[in-house]
Amino acid sequence: xGKIYSKRALAAQNLKPKKEVVSFLLSYSQALTxxxxxxxxxxxxxx
Numbered sequence: 001x002g003k004i005y006s007k008r009a010l011a012a013q014n015l016k017p018k019k020e021v022v023s024f025l026l027s028y029s030q031a032l033t034x035x036x037x038x039x040x041x042x043x044x045x046x047x
Contacts, residue, residue, distance in 0.1 A: 032044070032045055
């Protein structure tokens with residue numbers, strides 16, 4: 001069991017997200033609004 005955890009992880013490949021994914025995440029984050037009322041948070045997505 002010790003041998004499994006002591007091995008070096010395989011070299012991570014150079015991972016790059018697709019332009020569509022980045023665009024989606026940026027537009028989602030811009031449309032997201034969090035409204036705090038007393039002790040509750042409401043997430044509103046304005047489309």
